Amino acid sequence: MGERTTTLANAPSLEERAWRIRRNALRMGEVQGQGYIAQALGVADVLAVSYFHALRYRPEDPEWEGRDRFLLSIGHYAIALYAALIEAGIVPADELETYGSDDSRLPMSAMAAYTPGMEISGGSLGIGLGIAVGMCLGLKRKGSDRFVYNLMSDGELGEGPTWEAAASAAHWKLGNLICLVDVNRMQADGPSPDVLNFEPLPAKWEAFGWYAQRVDGNDIGALVKAFDAARALEEPKPRIIICDTRMAKGVPFLEAREKSHFIRVEQHEWAQALEALDAGRQA
Amino acid sequence: MKRMKRPPPGAQAPTPGEQGGEGGQLPGQTPKKRLTTSAMIASLASEGQRTKPAPFGHALVEAAKNRPEIVGMTADLGKYTDLHIFGRAFPDRHYQMGMAEQNLMLAAGGMAHEGFVPFVTTYAVFASRRTYDFISQGIVEEGLNVKICCALPGLTTGYGPSHQATEDVAIFRGMPDLTIVDPCDALDIEQATPAIAAHDGPVYMRLLRGNVPLVLDEYDYRFELGKAKLVRDGMDALVISSGFMTMRALEAAKLLEADRVSLAVLHSPTIKPLDEEAILREARRAGRMVVVAENHSVIGGLGEAVAGTLLRAGVAPAAFRQVALPDEFLDAGALPTLHDRYGISAEAMARSIKSWL
Numbered sequence: 122m123g124e125r126t127t128t129l130a131n132a133p134s135l136e137e138r139a140w141r142i143r144r145n146a147l148r149m150g151e152v153q154g155q156g157y158i159a160q161a162l163g164v165a166d167v168l169a170v171s172y173f174h175a176l177r178y179r180p181e182d183p184e185w186e187g188r189d190r191f192l193l194s195i196g197h198y199a200i201a202l203y204a205a206l207i208e209a210g211i212v213p214a215d216e217l218e219t220y221g222s223d224d225s226r227l228p229m230s231a232m233a234a235y236t237p238g239m240e241i242s243g244g245s246l247g248i249g250l251g252i253a254v255g256m257c258l259g260l261k262r263k264g265s266d267r268f269v270y271n272l273m274s275d276g277e278l279g280e281g282p283t284w285e286a287a288a289s290a291a292h293w294k295l296g297n298l299i300c301l302v303d304v305n306r307m308q309a310d311g312p313s314p315d316v317l318n319f320e321p322l323p324a325k326w327e328a329f330g331w332y333a334q335r336v337d338g339n340d341i342g343a344l345v346k347a348f349d350a351a352r353a354l355e356e357p358k359p360r361i362i363i364c365d366t367r368m369a370k371g372v373p374f375l376e377a378r379e380k381s382h383f384i385r386v387e388q389h390e391w392a393q394a395l396e397a398l399d400a401g402r403q404a
Numbered sequence: 405m406k407r408m409k410r411p412p413p414g415a416q417a418p419t420p421g422e423q424g425g426e427g428g429q430l431p432g433q434t435p436k437k438r439l440t441t442s443a444m445i446a447s448l449a450s451e452g453q454r455t456k457p458a459p460f461g462h463a464l465v466e467a468a469k470n471r472p473e474i475v476g477m478t479a480d481l482g483k484y485t486d487l488h489i490f491g492r493a494f495p496d497r498h499y500q501m502g503m504a505e506q507n508l509m510l511a512a513g514g515m516a517h518e519g520f521v522p523f524v525t526t527y528a529v530f531a532s533r534r535t536y537d538f539i540s541q542g543i544v545e546e547g548l549n550v551k552i553c554c555a556l557p558g559l560t561t562g563y564g565p566s567h568q569a570t571e572d573v574a575i576f577r578g579m580p581d582l583t584i585v586d587p588c589d590a591l592d593i594e595q596a597t598p599a600i601a602a603h604d605g606p607v608y609m610r611l612l613r614g615n616v617p618l619v620l621d622e623y624d625y626r627f628e629l630g631k632a633k634l635v636r637d638g639m640d641a642l643v644i645s646s647g648f649m650t651m652r653a654l655e656a657a658k659l660l661e662a663d664r665v666s667l668a669v670l671h672s673p674t675i676k677p678l679d680e681e682a683i684l685r686e687a688r689r690a691g692r693m694v695v696v697a698e699n700h701s702v703i704g705g706l707g708e709a710v711a712g713t714l715l716r717a718g719v720a721p722a723a724f725r726q727v728a729l730p731d732e733f734l735d736a737g738a739l740p741t742l743h744d745r746y747g748i749s750a751e752a753m754a755r756s757i758k759s760w761l
Contacts, residue, residue, distance in 0.1 A: 190517075233546050240517070245541040251507045252542055255514020255522075258499065262475075263518065282538065285507035292502065 132173075135341045138208060139169035140402050143371050145204035147398060149220035149227070151391035156221070156229070158394075159368040159375060159384040161201035163339070164272075164303045167364050168205040170344040171270060171301070175352065180210035183238040187267065190256055192241050194249020194273040195303070199231035202239070202272075211238040247280025249273055250300060254286050257295040257359075268297050268352065275304040278319040284329075290359040291330030298359040299351050300331075303338065305368045309382045326361050338364025372397045409735070439738030441562040446739055447615040448560060448648055455615040456590035460553060461489025463597035464523055468494060474601060475515060477501055478525045479508040485525035485555045486613045505530045509538040509552075516548035521601065528554035528569030528610060532576060544582050544606045551600050557586070557610035557647065558699030559729055559746065564736035570729050574704025576608050577676055584676040585609040586646035586698075586706075587627065590616040592673055595627035603629055610647060619651045625671070632672035632679035634686065639666040641757055642686050642721070645697040646672050646706050649727065653697050655750035656757065663758060668692070675706050680713045687719050695757060697727040699748060725760050727753050 133141070146161035171191060172178075178188040193202045203220065206212040212227070219225035226235050232242040241252055253271040260267055277283055290298050304322070306313045313319065326333040332354050336343040344364070351360040369375035369384060372394045378384055386394065449455045468474040468490065477499040482488040491498035501508045505526055512522040531539070531554045543550045554569070561567045576584055585607060587596045593612065600607040623635045635650065636657055643653040650671040657667035670686050672679060687694055694714070696707040707726040714721065729746050743749040747756055 241513075242541060242545050245537055248510055248538060248542050251510025251538070252514040252517070254507065255511030256517050257514070258511065259515045259518025259520055262520065282504075282506035282510060285504035286510065289501060289504060289507050289511065 135169050135173055135345070138173045139165045139341065140371070140398070141208050142168055142201070142204045143398055144395065145207050145217060146200050147372075147391065147395050149200050149203060149217055150386065151395070152218055153221035153229070154388060155386075156200040157197050157383065158200065158386060160195075160198050160303070160305065161204060162370050162372060162375070163305050163366040163368045164198060164201050164364075165204070165370070166339050166341050166344060167272070167301055167303060167366070168201060170341060170348055171272075172205050172209045174345055175348045176270070177267070178209070178211070178238075183211050186265075189267050190240050190253075190269040192243070192249045192253055192256075192269065192271045193231050193239065194241075194243045194271055194277060195246065196230040196232070196242065196244025198272070198274070198303075199227070199229060202231060203227045203236070206236070206238045209238070212236065246274070246277045247282045249277075250286035250290070251282050253298055253300070254289050254293070254295065257290070257298045258293060260297055261295075266297070268299055270299045270301060272301045272303065275302060275306060275313045275319060276308045276316075278302070278322075279317040287326065287329045287331065294357040295359045296354070296357040299348075300359065300361040302361065302363045304363055304365045307368060307380055307382055312380070322363050326363075330358055332356065332358050332360045333363065334361070335363040335365065338366035339370050371401060373401070439741050441737055442739045446561070447617075448612060448739070449615055449617045454618045456594075456618050457615055458486040458489050458613065459590040459593040459616050460597055460611055460613060461486035463594045464490045464601075465493040467598040467601040468497070471521065471601065472497075473519060474521045474523065475499060476525070477508060477512050477515070477522050479503055479505045479530070481526050481555070484527075484613065485553065485611060487523070487525045490523070505535045506538050509535045510542040512550045513538075513542035513546070513548050516543070516550050521549050521551070523551045523553055523601075525553050525555070525611070527567060528557045528572045529567055531608070532569055532572035536575060536579075539582075539606075540579055544579055547581060547605055549604060549606065551607045551609065553609045553611045555611045555613045559734060559742055559748065560612070560699070560739070562737045562739050562742055565733040568734055570701045570734060571704065572610070573675055573698075573700050573706065577704060577709065581605065582676065583607045583629070583674065585629070585673055586675055587612070587673050588646075588648055588650040588671060589620050590618045591620045591625070592627050596629070596673065599627060599629045612648060617648070617651060619654065620671075623654075627673060630674045630677055630679060632670050632674070632682040634668065634682075635671050636667065636669040638668035639692065640761060641665070641693040641695050642668045642670060642689070643695045643697055644670045644672055644683060644686070644706070644710050646675055647699045649697040649699050649748060652748060652750045652753055656754040659750060659754040660758065665758060665761060667757070672706065675709060678709050678713060680717075683710055683713055684717050684719055687714055687721050691722055693723040693725065693760060694721040695725045695727060695760070697748075697753065700728055701731055702726050702728040703731050723760065725756070727756060
């Protein structure tokens with residue numbers, strides 16, 4: 122059922138999905154007057170390709186054993202994943218209005234116990250990939266052929282456990298692990314290369330024994346190819362797709378705004394941002 | 405500038421009575437033979453004491469026979485935590501995760517997500533100091549069913565502070581929803597292992613490994629998760645203890661019989677959640693001093709947990725004392741020397757209690 126949605130002839134294009142994810146995120150930002158909106162807009166294409174091209178899941182049964190697991194290591198990207206989960210039909214669209222409010226199932230930082238489809242409580246950065254390693258080992262034990270996707274940020278490349286997990290995944294030949302890195306080159310204290318330089322990225326991961334690809338994370342065609350290659354690879358090694366993204370993608374005046382980890386959006390600007398996004402819609 | 409623990413050889417010996425100087429014997433005394441530092445895997449057993457080999461490993465094999473979801477995971481310390489016994493019995497269910505403790509805990513969380521029950525082993529210092537956040541956020545916050553079983557709790561090695569987990573209970577007690585177990589001997593471990601396997605939720609267990617003393621089989625005792633058990637009754641003082649300090653308390657009780665001092669011993673192997681009912685029931689019996697004995701720092705362990713319980717309930721015993729390790733980075737050396745030095749040998753404990761009565 123739901124897992125076949127994307128193959129329907131009249132299914133929305135991935136570009137349309139990405140646009141809707143951005144729109145959902147902006148509307149949540151408007152409700153709360155804040156949120157990591159620049160990250161959400163930047164990573165929307167990666168999420169669109171994940172949820173509407175690659176992942177197998179049943180919207181009505183988020184715990185379905187046959188699903189591919191999608192881990193949000195970056196808990197502060199919750200707004201982005203909620204936007205995708207709403208578009209995927211896993212979270213009802215009317216809950217969007219509750220984002221970040223008391224008693225909401227959509228808290229500001231992502232937690233497994235709150236939200237359907239949220240596999241882990243991320244947010245303490247650097248924990249997702251290690252959990253993914255354990256899940257991959259578990260799935261292999263069960264004889265499952267499902268994938269575990271772990272979405273992390275470039276900032277998490279500074280965390281030690283990321284590299285423990287990188288070595289471990291290669292050691293265990295985890296061909297069922299696909300790591301996605303959102304490289305927007307911006308951390309809490311400034312541009313990532315100034316905070317803690319992590320380049321050259323593909324070479325590092327390859328040296329750890331991974332199949333590494335680097336793509337423009339806002340180019341849906343390139344993402345589809347990379348996801349397909351990652352899934353199709355027969356060699357039993359973990360896979361990583363390094364996605365270079367532009368923060369605030371899709372809303373030109375926010376894209377142009379001075380870059381920072383937490384982009385300020387004035388209250389009156391949310392409506393303008395939605396208008397700007399709609400104006401750039403690729404039907 | 406760094407502080408030096410010991411004077412260089414040949415330097416002036418510490419003055420008599422000064423703490424901690426092994427060369428500080430009084431003039432005219434025959435120099436005592438210095439014991440050598442116990443190996444990492446030294447047994448706690450005293451000479452001639454009955455022991456059982458690897459009770460955790462064997463009990464886990466038993467518990468896992470009908471539970472295929474139980475897996476073992478370790479960070480290059482399988483042999484030093486007795487998990488190798490499990491690994492030998494179930495090689496396919498034994499995961500050597502390498503010397504990467506953060507990943508060990510996270511991967512255990514991932515395994516538990518997929519329905520498995522990982523028994524994770526390393527040393528207590530590494531679990532508590534190095535991987536706290538990963539246990540908290542990767543396992544316990546989500547209520548995942550992982551059992552973290554750690555060797556070298558408290559002062560069970562003479563290798564110095566890098567390996568002495570004197571504050572692990574203080575660290576872990578602050579973590580909501582984490583059950584903490586500190587068994588006494590081989591029998592306790594044999595019974596605690598299936599009990600924590602049957603418990604649905606994360607557990608931290610302090611492990612004694614290798615040839616582990618066997619003591620509690622002489623008493624009318626059974627391990628029950630969450631329960632403290634009175635293993636010996638007495639009139640002068642109530643010892644509330646966990647871990648191998650219960651064994652020491654029972655030995656001290658025998659030593660004190662000669663002085664007509666009568667000790668009760670309430671063994672509380674579950675430190676969290678604490679069996680407050682049993683503790684208050686025993687502490688309310690009038691006229692007895694309460695002594696809390698633990699193989700842990702005086703800060704933040706069973707002693708302070710019991711003190712808080714008593715105060716909150718308005719129970720004031722005749723006196724309250726702790727037999728525990730000092731709030732210090734401890735010395736390196738031989739275990740018997742160190743246990744005596746820090747007051748957790750049976751003899752030192754008996755002396756302390758006698759002096760307090």
